[in-house]
Amino acid sequence: MAPIRVLVVDDSVVVRRIVSEALASDPAIEVVGVAQNGSIALTKVAALKPDLITMDIEMPVMDGIEAVRALRRSGVRTPIVMFSTLTSHGASATLDALAAGASDYATKPTQVANPAEAVAVITSQLIPKVKALCGASPVAASAARPRSGGALTRAPRAIVVGSSTGGPEALSKLFGALDAPLPVPVLVVQHMPPMFTTQLAARLDRIGPSTVVEASGNERLVPGTVYIAPGDLHLEVKQLGAAVVTAVSGAPQVNFCRPAVDVLFRSAVRTFGGDLLGVVLTGMGSDGRDGARELVDAGGRMIAQDQATSVVWGMPGAVAAAGLAHEILPLESVAGAVARAAQGRLSGSGVRA
Template sequence: MKTPYRVMIVDDSAVIRGFLSRWLNEEADIEVVASAVNGAVALKEFEKHRPEIVVLDIEMPEMDGMTALPKLIEMDRDVKVIMASTLTLRNADISMKALAKGAADYIPKPESTRQADDKEIFHRDLVAKIKALGETRRRKLGEQTPPPVQPTRKELPPVASASGGLYKGANVELRPFRSNGLLPKALAIGSSTGGPQALFSLFEKLKGKLASIPVFITQHMPATFTAILAEHLSKIAGIPCREAVDGEKVENGHIYLAPGDWHMTVVKDGTDLKISLNQNPPENFCRPAVDPMLRSLDTVFGSRLLTVILTGMGQDGQKGCEQLAKSGGYVIAQDEESSVVWGMPGAVATAGLSNAVLPLTSIPGAIENALTGRPS
């Protein structure tokens, strides 16, 4: 029998603590071992119960979530903290800062627990995040974990990576890359859980090196959060980044971020390329989703699209990468060790669709090599 993931809920609302505890305790592989009314109480409860995952409210009396966050991580560097907040610009900005300071993920609270759809989405997302983060923690620590959600292929021996080393991760077979000698004309990035932190790190190292191409990002996030993420990325990358606008012309040296609740695609309009947004049904339970972005970019750029799939839950991006593989595009997947959750990059890697599986710290160099034509 697998031991349940141990969770602590920290929120000043007794109502929220109550319904979260009921929801989570209904899951066979989740157990709420503690709850706290603020950060100060949370530190004491954490010491007693040692939860693996903490759902941490931002705004609380006596000690708020941002104050408690580094103290919790100091007590256990492997604890997975999910920041929970109401969907406001201020809280979205605080959540981004929390991710940069060590929080594993965030989740917006529903505006009303009486709205069935809002409750269902919040419930589903919170349970999925807890299980994914709990599994990642236990794998890292070598502890017993419930069976992984993703199907696995047979064990393969270490294989040569496109960067010249060996990727020793299980179930990974790299797709050989046949260069046509032409440089990439665009960069596409897909990410979810852990994505903001990964994007911050990526663009910090790529500052000043992306002026020659457009960059397209789909990060699973609600609308308020994508606006704040774009602001942060614009400062870090040193080139304009904003939520994409329907009908705007695509320009080199610009980063286009899919706005929350909208799929982002790119279409040809004569000699120009333009952004096209839509609210077609969610794909992989997500809107925005990576797959529709990749499908459209493959149609426009084909083999001259460079794609990076970063940390995230689920399999969004896999089908898009299947199309890219047929076109001969170059695909980099983040490796398991550096991913907060190895769902999206793992799905691409284990399906044999990636040309390289790299730690996050090596991906900026691989991107620069591809853009300059240097051998990698």
């Protein structure tokens, strides 16, 4: 199999070298070129036709966000992974880049002792993303069929959502497409670090009719409000007297993730039983599959995003392949299906992936 050809774009010669070294450590990846700014990157993309681009955000001449916009305007669909700093500004800029058409992001290593440690940090983050964005789905769409029967047929008491790679934009489209706040509380796990989830909650709050907050723990669940799991903390729900409240914790990672979708789904089943609607959107890996199984076994209903509209069909593909999705839907259909299910009006069998 031919190696994955990557173009590295960064104004720092040190960062270009570290990223190139990290990528070159995997024989399945080849760095075919580097560029110092977005303008040079446009020329090199046209000449080299890489399989994937890593893109710094802040660069002279043309920054990474404008480069992403220019590439997408010209019809280039090559996956783009942004490099961001773990700051509030970096988080906001990263979300702008994702909205402009970037596929995913990685965070620059900070407080590392030496270049070798920086290479190791970038390698662990970046190589799985490169392979997921450029590789075939681990699940064949033809193997996934909507589940028939046995699902919740009345309005759920809560909705739980999981997403990862491509999730910020998928969530934006989901909540932005709603005509009115949902009549039940919604809890969301998006794999993101601290500060990024704060910015994500603020952005989602602005674009749709729902009130969206980053969960901090002990908030009483109320209809029409969306609770986003905070970065690096698991989000759960628990019964507290007559109320159901949020709970956050730094418990060990699950599926190499914190927050983890499985943790949220399982706690929701413990609290609400089968009176739940679960939604799994685009993302790497299989986080959410085991929690979805518990939700469905309890009598809840599951929706999975389809392969064609997923940036990576890992998480929703795992749910679909396990036979746990009552509906397998394109992203543009998910908001309508969620709104109908929230009101107890089911949309019937799902679209086959």
